[in-house]
Amino acid sequence: MIERSRTFDTVTYFVMAVGLIVVIAPFWVVLVAGSQSLQEVSRIPISLWPSNHLMENLSEAWRRADLGPKLLNSLIVAVGVTSGKIVLAALSAFAIVFFDFRGRMLSFWLIFITLMLPLEVRIVPTYSIAANALSPFQTILDTLGITGLVQSLTGIQIGLSWNLLNSYPGMILPLIATATGTFLYRQFFMTIPDELVEASKMDGSGPIRFFTDVLIPLSRTNMLALATIMFVYSWNQYLWPLLITTDRAHYGTAVMQLKALIPAQNGTPDWNVTMAGALIIMLPPLLVVAFMQRWFVRGLVSTDK
């Protein structure tokens, strides 16, 4: 800090303390409730101090929601989405920001609009697509009359089919098809000074060289930030995996299991087990965020100071 002001420091500490309480309260309640016995958690008012049943609640939640394989599935999906997104979004943002071509704004808007219509409102047709990801091409071939032509010429019926239900690609690909990453890269690429581009041009290197030698190294921290964002985003997906995995035993993810942990309509209200389960399910993205925090914050700082 540049100079000290005692009153202002006090204000600072006070605000930080209030903020801390607000932010941490729900975590605390989850932890406390997750560590209590059924009797303790049903008490009104509830004690705000942890009890000693955490381990048994955790293992009960682990067993009830079959969390072992579910956490593994979540991990596979999260890593798949994260890596796919980092690569694809960088490429597309590069094209949109650094190239002058017809259709530049169109492409940008085509990608950007996907931010606006959430999956929930187009879930039925998206499900159909997941059942056969190649059906658009089939329809195109059909309408162009190519299917009929080929069939009459060769006798072969073209039937394109790629079923994504109950599969990792089905859980991963539609999540990559969103704009968050592109938008973030774009915001960052916009801050790259024109001089860098010009310098690179003067060296005689082309766009690919510029991308690999200048942009990628410059955006390393941004990538880490994006990776964090995408990991959290995909780990926390709820409705989509719920819909396209009917084979829950093999393809269910951890967050889906929250519903299985909420006290059933006719069961005992064992919120302690629910909270213990929530704790486990919340932990991986929390760890990623906590661990990546340094890069996460720095990756979002514009570099042109």
Added chain:
Amino acid sequence: MERRAYYRKNSLPWLLLAPQLLLVLIFFYWPTTQALYWAFTLEQPWGGGNSWAGVDNFLAVFADDRYWTTVLRSGFYAVVSTALSMAGALILALFADRALKGTGLIKGIFIWPYAIAAPAAGVAFRFMFSPEAGLIGAINKLWPGIWDPSTIGWHALLMVIVCHAWLGIGYNFVFFLAALQGIPRSLTEAGAMDGARPFRRMLDLQLPLIAPTTFFLFIINIISSFTDSFGLIDTMTEGGPIGATTVMVYKIYFDGFKGLDYSGAAAQSIVLMIIVIALTFIQFKWVERKIHYS
């Protein structure tokens, strides 16, 4: 936002864009177009067929006064949750930026809410705010009925909005803090030398400089209040009581997916899309041009 230096190639950018565009076309535009087609037809839920309906579905939606209530409610939800979350995060970031001794760890904790899945937060908040259990239950014992989101609409709406704002704090905080730390030190030092008090400096110097971030976050927050609210509302209130927490996305989901009225839901999603696109477009045209990217 215009750059001066560009590469001029015609095929390379398309190649770079191809994978992303392909995915977007298959998994977004194709199904969306299909849904949009339903808006002009009466679609049978089991897919047995449909009949052309013209703009009837839209007329029916617009004639329903409850739909307009939902639109207003969504606007209220978007503005209040965004304002709460961004203001809270901004205040925390401004003070955290002072980097006083012992606040480093706290800074890290401020990011935590970002990592939490909406349904998980929904479950936790529902437990906390449940009128009969846990925390609020104690207050209700003293003053019966003072808090009851299960019957009083605005209590429920407030509960969901607070939870939404809480979830957004972490994300907003990170971006604000990053932006503040991105302000060149020389500028702040110059301000200090001019004798500006810390509080003045925040208002006059730091806030204008982080305007691009504020704009970015504003868009992201508004959009997220339209989209991410789903997981929260579904786990906390299911749109109730008496529809008091039904926002546009939830209504679309309920009417279409639960109520099996695919056509009415499709018409509503067109309206939603037009509203959001218009909003964003205005922002882009007016705000991004005015805000100066340093």
Added chain:
Amino acid sequence: MKRHWLSVTALALTSTALVSAPALAAPTKFEFWYGLSGDLSEKVQQMCKDFNASQTDFEIVCTSQDDYDTNLQNTIAAYRADKQPTIAQIHDAGTLDLMLSGAYMPVRQLMEENGYKIDWSNYFSGIASYFSTSKGELLSMPFNSSTAVIYYNTDALAKIGQPLPQTWEEVETAARAMKAAGYDCPVAFDPTGVWQWFEQFSAIHNQPIATNGNGFGGLNAELVFNRGKFVDQLTWIKKMYDEGLFVHKSKAAGETANDAFEHGHCQITSSSVADHGTFSKLADPTVHWTNTMLPVWAGTDRKNSLVGGASLWTLKGKSPEEYKGAAAFYAFIATPKQAEWWSTVTGYIPVTNTGFEAMKAKGFYDAAPYKGRELAIQSLTFTPPTENTRGIRLGNYVQIRKEVGDAIAAVLFNNVPVQEALDTAVEHGNAVLRKFEKTYQGAQLP
């Protein structure tokens, strides 16, 4: 998939073992999606396991989709994508949509084609009529059937010294006495319990919910429940609520009506007879309870109550082998042994006359913990079905149910006048019906 040559006879109905030629290949797999969760889901899984163990030709894969609504939605999404299960469990409110969809194979046809002889007249008429065509052909397989009953905490009744209430008047007296005796919550009330508080009330009191025999006569039916006895009933419920005799208990309120009853927090609740088993298992040991048929207002000519629960629909677009499997599964669950096991462990009622008589003859209903369940059958078969008690055949009924639930909640929580709330619900509900009629223009009820 290998073909299996089955020599299945009507024997399959009476024995759990299916006869088949030596199967060299893997058994034919087929899917069954259902909408039960928790304890009931475990029972379904047990049933599937038993079926798979009983024979070697088929393997049923049973998947819980959490609840009826979700199961209906997911089944529709899957059907549209041509990935549907062979069997789907669809609840009462989804029946008409499915009937008009043409997406199913009638169960009678399925069983006949696969060589099973089933005496369809053996099914309770109230159950059969809900899932049958106008000509009486059963379209889906009755599976988990129930009706609503009312449960009382007997200790609370003893404390106020009142016999089991049979009429709503007596319920009111009892509730008042309980309140006076210090019980905070005499009656647990969940406004989303439209099924027991509204539909069953209308049936028992012979009130039409909609014209055209509740929709059985055609798609042009119109809602009329804003003109009948339900107006008075809701007025009464509101009075009871304001006096604190009915207390709001629901998932949203933090404790469901059933939970409140199980733990002795509330003394009276109305719910499905299927919860009879749940209460036996989960009620606190200190809570003693019993049940009766739903009360009527004094002087009412009581009619039969409506069947609730769900039935099993066989969806189109599957292979003959899978249909063979589905038929074998239906035959399996219809065996007396299975049917008895199912209604013993769940509380769902036996769906056939002979099944019920057999269990009665055994003395099943004579003692705790099963005593009281026979009242559900009595309620269901109290009179032959009338125009108003055959069932409800209205399009997109899920939305109409929600309208009624919202109307009840608006009256209770927001003090909206009863007539105004019901008029609104009827108006919005009719809009749903008209849209449905247009969507299926020209379609005939089967």
